[in-house]
Amino acid sequence: MKLSFLGAAHEVTGSCHFIEACGKKILVDCGMQQGQDDDTQELPVVPADIDYLFLTHAHIDHSGKLPLLSKMGFNGKIFTTVATGELCSIMLQDSAHIQEFEAEWKNRKRQRAGEDLYEPLYTIEDAQRIMKRFVTFEYNQIISVCDGIKIRFIDVGHLLGSASIEVWIEEEDTNKKLVFSGDIGNLNQPLIRDPQYITEADYVVMESTYGDRNHGPAPDYVQELADIIKETFDQGGNVVIPSFAVGRTQELLYFLRDIVNNNRIPGYSEIPVYVDSPLAVEATNVFNKNVKGYFDEEAMSLINQGINPITFPGLKISVTSDESKAINFDSRSKVIISASGMCDAGRIRHHLKHNLWRAESTIVFVGFQAIGTLGRSLLEGTKTVKLFGESITVNANIVRLHGISGHADQAGLLRWLSAFEQKPKRVFVVHGEASVCDSFAALLQDQGYDAMAPNLQASFDLATNTCLETGVLPEPKKVKETTRVSGVFQRLVNAGQRLMAVIRHNEGGANKDLAKFADQINSLCDKWDR
Template identity: 50%
Template sequence: MELKFYGATKIVTGSNILLSTKKYNLLLDCGLFQGDKELESLNYAPFPYNPSEIDFLILTHAHIDHSGRIPKLIKEGFKGKIISTKPTMQLSEIMLKDCAHIQESDIKWENIRRQRAGEELLVPLYTIEEAQNSIAYFETFNYDEEIELNDDIKLIFRDAGHILGSAILELWIKEDGKNYKVVYTGDLGMPGRPILKDPEYINEADYLIIESTYGNRVHENYREDIDKLIDIIENTAYRGGTVLIPSFAVGRTQELIYELNRYYEYVNKEEYKKIPIYIDSPMAIEATKIFQENAVFFDEEAKNLILSGDNPFEFENLRYIQSQEESMNLNKAQFPKVIISASGMANAGRIRHHLKHNLWNPLNSLVFVGYQAAGTLGRILLDGSKKIKLLGEEIAVELEIYNLQGFSAHADIIFLREWISHLIRKPKKVFIVHGEAEAANNLSKEIFHYFGIECLIPDYGDSVIIENGFTTQTISPVENKLSLLIDLINELNYLEQEISKIEMMLADKKNKKATLKNYDIIKNKVLEIKNALLEINLILGK
C-alpha cells in the first residue's frame, strides 16, 4: 500500500491524498488551493497522477479546500465514483457551482480586454455546467454504514462534527493477504458546538492521517466568544456603526444564525435593541435550506428546538439578501446593522464590497470568526495592515478588528490530544496534514510526547510505502515537488508582512527621531533589498 500526499502539506488548503494498493487507486479529497495568487496558480497545474486510473474519490466533506478540484478531475479523465454522505453531496453541489461562478466572473472582464487586444482568452478552471455535471458521479451513504467498495476495500463514515455531513474515514484495506486499518480524520470538529453532533471517537488504527489546523493553539471558550460577539454588536450599533462578519457560507453562517436566534428570541426582549442582521450571500441561503432538510443529523438541542416549533434559522430582525442590488443598497446609508457575508477569508465574494465601503470608518467593526489562511485578505487585515488595495482602490483601515477564534469548527490541540487518546489500538505511524508548519510540528511533538508514536509531516509529493508493517518514506525529487514553491510563497508572505510593519513604524510620528538617527543605515539596507529584488526579477526573466 502506498500513500502519496498531493495537497494540504504544511498548508491548510488543497487536500488531496492518493492511496494505492496493487489493484486499486483511491483518492481521499480533491480540494482547491486557496491563498495568494501563486498558491492558487497550483490549481491549474495538471494532476500528478492519471485521473482516469482512479477508482474512487472518497470525500470527507463539502468545504471547497477538500472538494474544489472535483470538476477538474472529471474534466481530465476521472470515471470512477465519488463516495460521500448525502449532505456532503448536496452541499458540494452549491459550493462547486459557486466556485465556478466566481472563476467565470473573475476572468470575464479580463477576457473582454484580451479579445479587444487580440490576445489569447483565459479559460476558467471549470464552468458552472461542469460543476453541475460532476454531481452525477456521487454515490451517497449514511454514517456508520459499512460500504464495500470492492473485494479489498471497506469503508465507514463516522461523524466528524466539523460541518453538516462531514466524516472521518475508517478504511479497511487488504493487500497480499495483509490487512491494514487506515483512519483519515478529514477536518475534525470541536465538541459542544451548536447544531452538529460532537465528533465521534475511533477505537483502532494501524495508520492515522490527522489534520492539524490548530495543532499549536487552544481555542477561546465558545460561549464566552458568543457573549463577546453580542457585546460587539450592541456597542457598535450604539455608536451608529456597522458590524461586518466575513463568514464561510456553509457551516459558520448557520451557526451564527442559530446563536443569534437564541439571543434575539430568548434573551433580548427589548424591541428597540433588535438591530437588523443581514445574511448577504445567496450560497448561504441555499446552504441554510439544505441544513433545514437535514435536521435528522442535528444534535439533541437543535432537534428539540425545532420540535418545540422554533425555526432556528429565522427570527424577526433577520433578513436574507438575494439580489446584488439589495446587497449594494446596504452600503448606501450608514445605519446600525450587522452584515454576515462570504467568503470567510474575504478573498472573494460580496464581503469585499462591504469591506471597501466600511473599512475606513472608525464607527464600524470587523469580526473574524474563522481561520484566515496565509495570503488571504482576511489574514492581511488580521495582521494589522493600515492600508489595503481592494477592488482597484486604496482603502484606509480604521475600523475596530476582532478575532473570535472560539467559533472555530476545527479541533484545538487539547481536543486533538483527547481524540487520539481514545484510540485503544494505537497507530504505528501518524501522518500530519492540513496545518501550517508550526502547527503541524507542535502536534507531532505532542503526539510523540504523550503517546510515543512517531509522526511524519509530509511535503507535497512525498510518498510512503507500507509493507509488512514497515513504512518507507520516499521524498519526491526536488524538481517535481511544489513544496519548495509553497515554502517560498510562505517566505514572501512573511516578507510582505515585515515590510508593512516597517512602513507603519516609519509613518509613526513618535518613531521619526529614532529613524532620523539611523537614516544612513536604513537607506543602505533599502538599497541592498532593491538590488536583491532586481536580481530576482532578472532570474524570473521579467
C-alpha cells in the same frame, strides 16, 4: 497494498491521498491548493485511471479539484455523506463560477493581443458533470465498495457532513484497516455534533492544523456578540460581519437566534439582521434540510420544540443585486452578514464602503484573515482603504470574536487519537504547515506512537509497514528579489478582481448607466493596453 501522499504533506491545503489495493486505484480527497495560481493546480494522478474517490467533506481545500477530475476524464464513483454531497453541489459550482470570471478577465487583453486564450481551470459544466459521480451515504453505514474494500463515514464535527473515513482492505491473506481523520472538529461548536471517536486502526492519517497550539477557554460568544450589537446600536451604527458563507454564517445565525429570542439586548425589541450572500443562503437551505443525524442535541431539542435554530424574527435574506443594494437604504441600525470572509471579494466590500467611514459602526471579524487581504489590513489597524476606486477613512470600530474555530486544537487532536484502544502501527501526520506537522509528529513520538510527517509523493507498503518512496518536501513559496514590484502588481490584479465584482453588482442596472460604465472601462483599458 500501497498508500501515497499526493497533497497536504507538510502543507495545510490541497488534501489528496492515494490508495492502491485489490486491483483498484482510490483517491481520498482531491482539494485545491490555496495561495497558488490556477496554472499550478495540476492533478497528481491520471484521472481516467481512478476507480473511486472517498471524500471527507465539502471544503474546497479537500474537494476543489473534483470538477477538474471530471474535465480530465474521471468516470469513477465518489463516496461521501449526504450533506457533503449537497454542499458540494453548490460550492463546486460557485468555485467554477469564479474560475470562469477570472478567465474572462485574463482573456480580454490576450484576445486583443492575438494571444492564445486562457482556459479556466474548470467550468460550471464540469462542476455539474462531476456531481453525477456522487454516491452518498449516512454516517455509520458499512459500505462495500468492491471485493476486498469496505468503508464507513464517522462524524468528525468539523462541518455539516464532515467525516473521518474508516477503510478496511482485504487483499489475499492480508487484512488492514486505515483511518483518515479528515478535518477534526472543535468541541462545542453550535449546530453540529462533537467529533465521534474511532477505537481501532492499523494506520491513521490525521490532520495537524493546530497541532502546535491550544485555543484556550471558550468565551461566551453569544454574550460577547450581544454586547457588541448593543453598544453599536446605542450609537446609531451598523454591525457588519464579514463571514465565510458555509459553516460560519450558519453558526452566527445560531448565536443571533439566541440573542433575539431571549431578549439579550435590553431596549431593542427588533434587531434587523441581513444575510447578503447567495452562497450563504443556499448553504443555509442545505443545513435546514440535513438536520436528523447531523445536528447536535441542543439544536435537535430546539427543532423538536418547533424552533428553527438558524432563523428568527427580523432575519432578512438578500439574493438579488437589487436586494443587496437596498440594505444600505435601510436607515435603521442593523446587523449585516456578508461574504467573502476575508473581504477581498463579494458583496461585503459594498457594505464596508458604506460603513467603514462611520465611527458609530462596528466591523466584526469571526474567522482567520490571511496576510495580504483587506480583512487582515483592517485588523492590523490600517487607517485608509480603497474600495471601488474611492479612498475610505477607517473610523469604524474593528473587533474580532476570538476562539471561533472549526478545527480541533492540540488537545483536541490528542483526545481524538487517544480513543484508539491500541496504538496504531503508524500515524501519518498531514494537513499542517511544515513545522507544525514535524513538531506534532515529534510530540506523538514522545507519547509512544510510531508517528511521522510524510513528504509529498512519499509512499508506503501497508502490508509490511515499510517506506517505498521518501518523497520530497513541497517547494517553498518563491520570494522574488522584486518583492515590492510583485506586491504592486498583485494590487493591480486585486483591483481587476474588484472591478469584476463591481460589474456583477451592477447587473440589471439602467442601460444608460451601464453603457457609461463600459465606456469608462474601455477608455481606461485603451490607455494602459501598451
